[in-house]
Amino acid sequence: MRFSTVLRRACFSFLVVLLPSLASAQDYPTPREGDWIAPSFTFHTGETLNNVRLHYVTVGDPTKPAILVLHGTNQTGASMLTPHFAGKLFGPGQPLDATKYFIILPDGLGIGKSTKPSDVLRASFPQYDYDDMVSAQYRMVTEGLGIHHLRLALGYSMGGMQVWLWGEKYPDMMDALVPMASQPTEMSARNWMMRRMFVESIEQDPAWNHGNYTTEPPSLRLAGAMFAIATSGGTLAYQALAPTHAKADKIVDDMLAAPQKSDANDVLYQWASSADYNAAPGLSRIQAPLLAINSADDERNPPETGTMQMSLKQLKNARLLLIPASAETRGHATLADATFYAQQLGVFMKETATH
Known part of the structure; x- marks a missing residue:
């Protein structure tokens, strides 16, 4: 062997x-x-x-x-x-x-x-x-x-x-x-631009406090939902899943109500790690x-x-x-x-x- x-x-x-x-x-x-x-x-x-x-x-x-x-x-x-x-x-x-x-x-x-x-x-x-x-x-x-x-x-x-x-x-x-x-x-164009905005939205949140927060900054949940909808899910699929205002609102409500399991610093590091990818x-x-x-x-x-x-x-x-x-x-x-x-x-x- x-x-x-x-x-x-x-x-x-x-x-x-x-x-x-x-x-x-x-x-x-x-x-x-x-x-x-x-x-x-x-x-x-x-x-x-x-x-x-x-x-x-x-x-x-x-x-x-x-x-x-x-x-x-x-x-x-x-x-x-x-x-x-x-x-x-x-x-x-x-x-x-x-x-x-x-x-x-x-x-x-x-x-x-x-x-x-x-x-x-x-x-x-x-x-x-x-x-x-x-x-x-x-x-x-x-x-x-x-x-x-x-x-x-x-x-x-x-x-x-x-x-x-x-x-x-x-x-x-x-x-x-x-x-x-x-x-x-x-890493460029919309792919990087959305990642950069995700990171910026959390880092510019006063509750983030340069990473020294005691409770998760609320921007993490909002930024995460925005990023997910904007960069994943499929145009035709969203139209099929949310053909009305009420159904679209329901999807957003569910995303915002989901338990927050991620740590803001961990998330920031993960998305920032792609910056120099080439x-x-x-x-x-x-x-x-x-x-x-x-x-x-x-x-x-x-x-x-x-x-x-x-x-x-x-x-x-x-x-x-x-x-x-x-x-x-x-x-x-x-x-x-x-x-x-x-x-x-x-x-x-x-x-x-x-x-």
Whole structure:
């Protein structure tokens, strides 16, 4: 047995605990969660933080080929374990069959149960970026789990942007790449403008108090609802869901009445972490076959700009699957439902299989 396999089993058995609440009645193996502690982590700013916790959820046997699944902003690895995502991808015979693959779903640096501003330092926490998050994921996968090759790296939204970076930073580590609801180009136009306004609306709230608040600033709830409506949900879908003034008001009322579970500092850091994202200059370093999956009604990555098509021309083996807009799609949120692409993803997995 190879040393890497022994190490993976040892790390896995020491760190994980069962997560029965996540397993529910799904067809795939019971998810497990674990932590790896980085003794020291250096950020792109040069700042160093000791004992950085990187949390993860795994599904399947750690001796099987590994698949990395990366979540979106203000989500967690466990948030991907839904009937519409994991329930359509991780089951027997499905594209990412968890009886054949070892699926790793990390909580990004600064998010979920990984070390984050609300745990320590608050607004004095080092400002991380996507490159830092990918470096932390890489260390967790290689140093923590002893895995040095990935069958696939797949990500949604923020996770999709990080998949582009994975392909550039570690080009020989994976067999295939699937960035979803993302593009490799610089954070700009409406996508960045709305993120900037989200951050500004909270930081300009006196209740934020430079991050030293005792209760969550009210702007967090208002800004979050505004951002969600403006940048996700789909035009045709909203028209179908809210064709009248009263129904539109009901959606807004429900959003504003929902429990506030996020910490303002954590949220600010997460959205600000995208500021310097730009995978475009490094596209030529990507070696693995790549399937980009976007939706035609994605408010943050509108296909009519042509930026994705120009980017894919720089790659040796890449193509775009563009989901047509409809009343059933949800704009930027469309790809949280694997119904729209499970079949094509299955084909891509077969095409990129190594023997």
